[in-house]
Amino acid sequence: MKKLRLGLVGVGQMGTRLIELAPERGHTITAEFKSNYPFTEERMIQAKDRVDVWIDFSHASLTEKLVKTVSEHQLKLVIGTTGWYDKLDDYKAMVQNSGAGVIYAPNFSTGVYTFNKIVEFAASIMSKLKAYDVAIHEIHHHEKRDAPSGTAKSLAQTLLTHYKASGLKKKVVPLAPGNTDIAADTIYVSSSRVGHVVGRHEIQFDSVEDSIGLIHDARSRNGFALGAIRATEWIYDKQGFYNLDDFFADLLGNQE
Incomplete structure:
Protein backbone atom coordinates (compact mmCIF):
# COMPACT_ATOMS: atom_id res chain seq x y z
CA MET A 1 0.00 0.00 0.00
CA SER A 109 -18.29 3.45 7.36
CA THR A 110 -18.32 -0.23 6.37
CA GLY A 111 -21.06 -0.79 8.95
CA VAL A 112 -23.31 1.93 7.55
CA TYR A 113 -22.80 0.67 4.00
CA THR A 114 -23.74 -2.85 5.12
CA PHE A 115 -26.73 -1.47 7.03
CA ASN A 116 -27.94 0.24 3.86
CA LYS A 117 -27.75 -3.08 2.00
CA ILE A 118 -29.75 -4.77 4.78
CA VAL A 119 -32.36 -2.00 4.57
CA GLU A 120 -32.47 -2.43 0.80
CA PHE A 121 -33.16 -6.15 1.14
CA ALA A 122 -35.81 -5.56 3.82
CA ALA A 123 -37.48 -2.92 1.65
CA SER A 124 -37.68 -5.33 -1.28
CA ILE A 125 -39.98 -7.46 0.91
CA MET A 126 -41.75 -4.95 3.15
CA SER A 127 -42.71 -2.63 0.29
CA LYS A 128 -45.03 -5.37 -0.95
CA LEU A 129 -46.86 -5.70 2.38
CA LYS A 130 -49.64 -3.11 2.71
CA ALA A 131 -50.13 -3.92 6.39
CA TYR A 132 -46.77 -2.35 7.30
CA ASP A 133 -45.97 1.34 7.36
CA VAL A 134 -42.35 2.57 7.39
CA ALA A 135 -40.46 5.50 8.90
CA ILE A 136 -36.90 6.63 9.65
CA HIS A 137 -35.54 8.30 12.76
CA GLU A 138 -31.98 9.54 13.22
CA ILE A 139 -30.21 10.88 16.32
CA HIS A 140 -26.95 12.85 16.41
CA HIS A 141 -24.98 15.09 18.76
CA HIS A 142 -26.24 18.61 19.36
CA GLU A 143 -23.48 20.20 17.25
CA LYS A 144 -24.58 18.54 14.00
CA ARG A 145 -25.94 21.27 11.74
CA ASP A 146 -27.94 19.47 9.07
CA ALA A 147 -31.14 17.50 9.60
CA PRO A 148 -32.02 14.96 8.45
CA SER A 149 -28.51 13.54 8.23
CA GLY A 150 -27.02 12.66 4.87
CA THR A 151 -27.09 8.99 5.87
CA ALA A 152 -30.80 9.20 6.73
CA LYS A 153 -31.52 10.79 3.35
CA SER A 154 -29.58 8.02 1.62
CA LEU A 155 -31.51 5.35 3.53
CA ALA A 156 -34.77 7.09 2.65
CA GLN A 157 -33.94 6.97 -1.05
CA THR A 158 -33.11 3.27 -0.73
CA LEU A 159 -36.55 2.67 0.76
CA LEU A 160 -38.32 4.93 -1.72
CA THR A 161 -36.93 3.07 -4.73
CA HIS A 162 -38.80 -0.07 -3.66
CA TYR A 163 -41.90 1.63 -2.26
CA LYS A 164 -42.39 3.66 -5.44
CA ALA A 165 -42.17 0.48 -7.50
CA SER A 166 -44.89 -1.14 -5.39
CA GLY A 167 -47.03 2.00 -5.42
CA LEU A 168 -47.29 2.27 -1.62
CA LYS A 169 -45.18 5.42 -1.21
CA LYS A 170 -44.51 8.36 -3.52
CA LYS A 171 -42.10 10.66 -1.69
CA VAL A 172 -39.81 11.30 1.30
CA VAL A 173 -40.48 14.22 3.66
CA PRO A 174 -38.63 15.40 6.80
CA LEU A 175 -41.09 15.26 9.70
CA ALA A 176 -41.37 18.66 11.34
CA PRO A 177 -41.99 18.77 15.12
CA GLY A 178 -45.69 18.95 15.89
CA ASN A 179 -46.79 17.89 12.42
CA THR A 180 -49.90 15.72 12.65
CA ASP A 181 -50.86 15.90 8.98
CA ILE A 182 -49.50 12.47 8.05
CA ALA A 183 -49.96 11.28 4.47
CA ALA A 184 -50.17 7.55 3.80
CA ASP A 185 -48.11 7.81 0.60
CA THR A 186 -45.10 9.45 2.30
CA ILE A 187 -41.98 8.11 4.02
CA TYR A 188 -41.25 10.41 6.96
CA VAL A 189 -37.78 11.07 8.34
CA SER A 190 -37.52 12.50 11.85
CA SER A 191 -34.44 13.83 13.64
CA SER A 192 -33.20 14.46 17.17
CA ARG A 193 -30.13 16.39 18.31
CA VAL A 194 -28.95 15.58 21.81
CA GLY A 195 -25.75 15.30 23.83
CA HIS A 196 -22.82 13.53 22.23
CA VAL A 197 -24.53 10.82 20.16
CA VAL A 198 -22.15 9.90 17.32
CA GLY A 199 -24.93 8.66 15.05
CA ARG A 200 -27.96 6.39 15.33
CA HIS A 201 -30.27 5.47 12.46
CA GLU A 202 -33.49 3.50 12.90
CA ILE A 203 -35.83 2.03 10.29
CA GLN A 204 -39.25 1.05 11.63
CA PHE A 205 -41.71 -1.21 9.82
CA ASP A 206 -44.95 -1.12 11.79
CA SER A 207 -48.29 -2.94 11.59
CA VAL A 208 -51.25 -3.56 13.89
CA GLU A 209 -49.89 -7.00 14.76
CA ASP A 210 -46.20 -6.25 15.28
CA SER A 211 -43.23 -4.01 14.59
CA ILE A 212 -39.86 -4.71 12.96
CA GLY A 213 -36.92 -2.43 13.66
CA LEU A 214 -33.48 -2.11 12.05
CA ILE A 215 -30.83 -0.05 13.87
CA HIS A 216 -27.29 1.10 13.20
CA ASP A 217 -25.62 2.70 16.22
CA ALA A 218 -22.14 4.17 15.74
CA ARG A 219 -19.94 3.80 18.83
CA SER A 220 -17.24 6.20 17.66
Whole structure:
Protein backbone atom coordinates (compact mmCIF):
# COMPACT_ATOMS: atom_id res chain seq x y z
CA MET A 1 0.00 0.00 0.00
CA LYS A 2 1.39 3.37 -1.04
CA LYS A 3 2.02 5.88 1.73
CA LEU A 4 0.00 8.97 0.89
CA ARG A 5 0.26 12.65 1.70
CA LEU A 6 -3.21 13.80 2.70
CA GLY A 7 -4.73 17.26 2.82
CA LEU A 8 -7.73 18.12 4.99
CA VAL A 9 -10.49 20.57 4.14
CA GLY A 10 -12.14 21.11 7.50
CA VAL A 11 -10.58 20.05 10.80
CA GLY A 12 -13.52 19.47 13.10
CA GLN A 13 -14.39 16.27 14.91
CA MET A 14 -13.90 14.13 11.81
CA GLY A 15 -10.71 15.93 10.84
CA THR A 16 -9.30 15.27 14.29
CA ARG A 17 -10.00 11.55 13.89
CA LEU A 18 -8.32 11.57 10.49
CA ILE A 19 -5.21 13.18 11.96
CA GLU A 20 -5.10 10.46 14.63
CA LEU A 21 -5.76 7.48 12.35
CA ALA A 22 -3.87 8.36 9.15
CA PRO A 23 -0.43 7.44 10.58
CA GLU A 24 -1.75 3.99 11.52
CA ARG A 25 -2.24 3.38 7.78
CA GLY A 26 1.19 4.82 7.00
CA HIS A 27 -0.07 8.18 5.72
CA THR A 28 0.90 11.75 6.58
CA ILE A 29 -1.26 14.87 6.89
CA THR A 30 0.65 17.51 4.94
CA ALA A 31 -1.93 20.31 4.60
CA GLU A 32 -4.93 21.55 6.59
CA PHE A 33 -7.59 24.12 5.78
CA LYS A 34 -9.44 25.20 8.92
CA SER A 35 -11.04 28.23 10.55
CA ASN A 36 -7.80 30.19 10.96
CA TYR A 37 -6.50 29.13 7.52
CA PRO A 38 -9.58 28.56 5.31
CA PHE A 39 -9.72 26.91 1.92
CA THR A 40 -9.16 29.02 -1.18
CA GLU A 41 -8.51 27.84 -4.71
CA GLU A 42 -5.13 29.57 -4.69
CA ARG A 43 -4.03 27.86 -1.47
CA MET A 44 -5.10 24.44 -2.74
CA ILE A 45 -3.14 24.93 -5.96
CA GLN A 46 -0.08 26.05 -4.00
CA ALA A 47 -0.24 22.85 -1.92
CA LYS A 48 -0.88 20.41 -4.79
CA ASP A 49 2.74 19.24 -5.04
CA ARG A 50 2.72 18.10 -1.41
CA VAL A 51 -0.77 16.51 -1.29
CA ASP A 52 -1.73 13.26 -3.03
CA VAL A 53 -5.40 13.22 -2.01
CA TRP A 54 -7.65 15.80 -0.34
CA ILE A 55 -10.36 14.86 2.18
CA ASP A 56 -13.30 17.22 2.63
CA PHE A 57 -15.34 17.31 5.83
CA SER A 58 -16.23 21.00 5.75
CA HIS A 59 -19.51 22.51 4.55
CA ALA A 60 -21.66 22.22 1.44
CA SER A 61 -21.07 25.89 0.68
CA LEU A 62 -17.50 24.97 -0.33
CA THR A 63 -18.26 21.89 -2.41
CA GLU A 64 -18.69 23.60 -5.77
CA LYS A 65 -15.40 25.50 -5.44
CA LEU A 66 -13.61 22.34 -4.33
CA VAL A 67 -14.92 20.26 -7.22
CA LYS A 68 -14.13 23.04 -9.68
CA THR A 69 -10.56 23.34 -8.38
CA VAL A 70 -9.78 19.62 -8.41
CA SER A 71 -11.30 19.28 -11.88
CA GLU A 72 -9.27 22.13 -13.35
CA HIS A 73 -6.02 20.89 -11.80
CA GLN A 74 -6.51 17.09 -12.04
CA LEU A 75 -6.45 16.54 -8.26
CA LYS A 76 -7.91 13.73 -6.12
CA LEU A 77 -10.69 14.38 -3.60
CA VAL A 78 -12.73 12.42 -1.07
CA ILE A 79 -15.97 14.25 -0.16
CA GLY A 80 -17.58 13.39 3.18
CA THR A 81 -19.56 16.63 3.33
CA THR A 82 -23.31 16.37 2.69
CA GLY A 83 -26.03 18.86 1.80
CA TRP A 84 -25.06 19.34 -1.88
CA TYR A 85 -26.62 16.31 -3.58
CA ASP A 86 -29.14 18.44 -5.47
CA LYS A 87 -26.14 19.45 -7.62
CA LEU A 88 -24.77 15.93 -7.98
CA ASP A 89 -25.25 15.72 -11.75
CA ASP A 90 -23.57 19.10 -12.28
CA TYR A 91 -20.52 18.14 -10.23
CA LYS A 92 -20.28 14.74 -11.90
CA ALA A 93 -20.25 16.41 -15.32
CA MET A 94 -17.55 18.78 -14.08
CA VAL A 95 -15.27 15.92 -12.98
CA GLN A 96 -15.82 13.41 -15.78
CA ASN A 97 -13.06 13.48 -18.40
CA SER A 98 -11.18 16.21 -16.51
CA GLY A 99 -8.43 13.90 -15.28
CA ALA A 100 -9.48 14.42 -11.66
CA GLY A 101 -10.62 11.67 -9.31
CA VAL A 102 -13.49 12.23 -6.85
CA ILE A 103 -15.36 9.86 -4.56
CA TYR A 104 -18.27 11.03 -2.39
CA ALA A 105 -20.43 9.49 0.32
CA PRO A 106 -22.62 10.63 3.20
CA ASN A 107 -20.83 8.04 5.32
CA PHE A 108 -17.77 5.90 4.50
CA SER A 109 -18.29 3.45 7.36
CA THR A 110 -18.32 -0.23 6.37
CA GLY A 111 -21.06 -0.79 8.95
CA VAL A 112 -23.31 1.93 7.55
CA TYR A 113 -22.80 0.67 4.00
CA THR A 114 -23.74 -2.85 5.12
CA PHE A 115 -26.73 -1.47 7.03
CA ASN A 116 -27.94 0.24 3.86
CA LYS A 117 -27.75 -3.08 2.00
CA ILE A 118 -29.75 -4.77 4.78
CA VAL A 119 -32.36 -2.00 4.57
CA GLU A 120 -32.47 -2.43 0.80
CA PHE A 121 -33.16 -6.15 1.14
CA ALA A 122 -35.81 -5.56 3.82
CA ALA A 123 -37.48 -2.92 1.65
CA SER A 124 -37.68 -5.33 -1.28
CA ILE A 125 -39.98 -7.46 0.91
CA MET A 126 -41.75 -4.95 3.15
CA SER A 127 -42.71 -2.63 0.29
CA LYS A 128 -45.03 -5.37 -0.95
CA LEU A 129 -46.86 -5.70 2.38
CA LYS A 130 -49.64 -3.11 2.71
CA ALA A 131 -50.13 -3.92 6.39
CA TYR A 132 -46.77 -2.35 7.30
CA ASP A 133 -45.97 1.34 7.36
CA VAL A 134 -42.35 2.57 7.39
CA ALA A 135 -40.46 5.50 8.90
CA ILE A 136 -36.90 6.63 9.65
CA HIS A 137 -35.54 8.30 12.76
CA GLU A 138 -31.98 9.54 13.22
CA ILE A 139 -30.21 10.88 16.32
CA HIS A 140 -26.95 12.85 16.41
CA HIS A 141 -24.98 15.09 18.76
CA HIS A 142 -26.24 18.61 19.36
CA GLU A 143 -23.48 20.20 17.25
CA LYS A 144 -24.58 18.54 14.00
CA ARG A 145 -25.94 21.27 11.74
CA ASP A 146 -27.94 19.47 9.07
CA ALA A 147 -31.14 17.50 9.60
CA PRO A 148 -32.02 14.96 8.45
CA SER A 149 -28.51 13.54 8.23
CA GLY A 150 -27.02 12.66 4.87
CA THR A 151 -27.09 8.99 5.87
CA ALA A 152 -30.80 9.20 6.73
CA LYS A 153 -31.52 10.79 3.35
CA SER A 154 -29.58 8.02 1.62
CA LEU A 155 -31.51 5.35 3.53
CA ALA A 156 -34.77 7.09 2.65
CA GLN A 157 -33.94 6.97 -1.05
CA THR A 158 -33.11 3.27 -0.73
CA LEU A 159 -36.55 2.67 0.76
CA LEU A 160 -38.32 4.93 -1.72
CA THR A 161 -36.93 3.07 -4.73
CA HIS A 162 -38.80 -0.07 -3.66
CA TYR A 163 -41.90 1.63 -2.26
CA LYS A 164 -42.39 3.66 -5.44
CA ALA A 165 -42.17 0.48 -7.50
CA SER A 166 -44.89 -1.14 -5.39
CA GLY A 167 -47.03 2.00 -5.42
CA LEU A 168 -47.29 2.27 -1.62
CA LYS A 169 -45.18 5.42 -1.21
CA LYS A 170 -44.51 8.36 -3.52
CA LYS A 171 -42.10 10.66 -1.69
CA VAL A 172 -39.81 11.30 1.30
CA VAL A 173 -40.48 14.22 3.66
CA PRO A 174 -38.63 15.40 6.80
CA LEU A 175 -41.09 15.26 9.70
CA ALA A 176 -41.37 18.66 11.34
CA PRO A 177 -41.99 18.77 15.12
CA GLY A 178 -45.69 18.95 15.89
CA ASN A 179 -46.79 17.89 12.42
CA THR A 180 -49.90 15.72 12.65
CA ASP A 181 -50.86 15.90 8.98
CA ILE A 182 -49.50 12.47 8.05
CA ALA A 183 -49.96 11.28 4.47
CA ALA A 184 -50.17 7.55 3.80
CA ASP A 185 -48.11 7.81 0.60
CA THR A 186 -45.10 9.45 2.30
CA ILE A 187 -41.98 8.11 4.02
CA TYR A 188 -41.25 10.41 6.96
CA VAL A 189 -37.78 11.07 8.34
CA SER A 190 -37.52 12.50 11.85
CA SER A 191 -34.44 13.83 13.64
CA SER A 192 -33.20 14.46 17.17
CA ARG A 193 -30.13 16.39 18.31
CA VAL A 194 -28.95 15.58 21.81
CA GLY A 195 -25.75 15.30 23.83
CA HIS A 196 -22.82 13.53 22.23
CA VAL A 197 -24.53 10.82 20.16
CA VAL A 198 -22.15 9.90 17.32
CA GLY A 199 -24.93 8.66 15.05
CA ARG A 200 -27.96 6.39 15.33
CA HIS A 201 -30.27 5.47 12.46
CA GLU A 202 -33.49 3.50 12.90
CA ILE A 203 -35.83 2.03 10.29
CA GLN A 204 -39.25 1.05 11.63
CA PHE A 205 -41.71 -1.21 9.82
CA ASP A 206 -44.95 -1.12 11.79
CA SER A 207 -48.29 -2.94 11.59
CA VAL A 208 -51.25 -3.56 13.89
CA GLU A 209 -49.89 -7.00 14.76
CA ASP A 210 -46.20 -6.25 15.28
CA SER A 211 -43.23 -4.01 14.59
CA ILE A 212 -39.86 -4.71 12.96
CA GLY A 213 -36.92 -2.43 13.66
CA LEU A 214 -33.48 -2.11 12.05
CA ILE A 215 -30.83 -0.05 13.87
CA HIS A 216 -27.29 1.10 13.20
CA ASP A 217 -25.62 2.70 16.22
CA ALA A 218 -22.14 4.17 15.74
CA ARG A 219 -19.94 3.80 18.83
CA SER A 220 -17.24 6.20 17.66
CA ARG A 221 -16.21 8.23 14.62
CA ASN A 222 -13.31 5.88 13.96
CA GLY A 223 -15.35 3.77 11.55
CA PHE A 224 -16.27 6.85 9.52
CA ALA A 225 -12.69 8.17 9.51
CA LEU A 226 -11.08 4.84 8.65
CA GLY A 227 -13.49 4.42 5.76
CA ALA A 228 -12.56 7.87 4.45
CA ILE A 229 -8.85 7.04 4.69
CA ARG A 230 -9.41 3.81 2.78
CA ALA A 231 -11.26 5.87 0.17
CA THR A 232 -8.13 8.02 -0.32
CA GLU A 233 -6.11 4.86 -0.95
CA TRP A 234 -8.70 3.75 -3.50
CA ILE A 235 -9.13 7.03 -5.41
CA TYR A 236 -5.39 7.83 -5.53
CA ASP A 237 -4.79 6.17 -8.92
CA LYS A 238 -8.24 6.67 -10.45
CA GLN A 239 -9.94 9.26 -12.63
CA GLY A 240 -13.66 9.94 -12.66
CA PHE A 241 -16.57 10.46 -10.28
CA TYR A 242 -17.40 7.60 -7.92
CA ASN A 243 -19.76 6.65 -5.11
CA LEU A 244 -19.87 4.09 -2.31
CA ASP A 245 -20.90 1.16 -4.49
CA ASP A 246 -17.79 1.59 -6.64
CA PHE A 247 -15.60 1.89 -3.55
CA PHE A 248 -16.97 -1.03 -1.55
CA ALA A 249 -17.07 -3.37 -4.54
CA ASP A 250 -13.27 -3.31 -4.35
CA LEU A 251 -12.89 -2.87 -0.60
CA LEU A 252 -15.02 -5.85 0.42
CA GLY A 253 -13.14 -8.03 -2.03
CA ASN A 254 -9.73 -6.92 -0.74
CA GLN A 255 -9.87 -6.34 3.01
CA GLU A 256 -6.64 -5.25 4.73
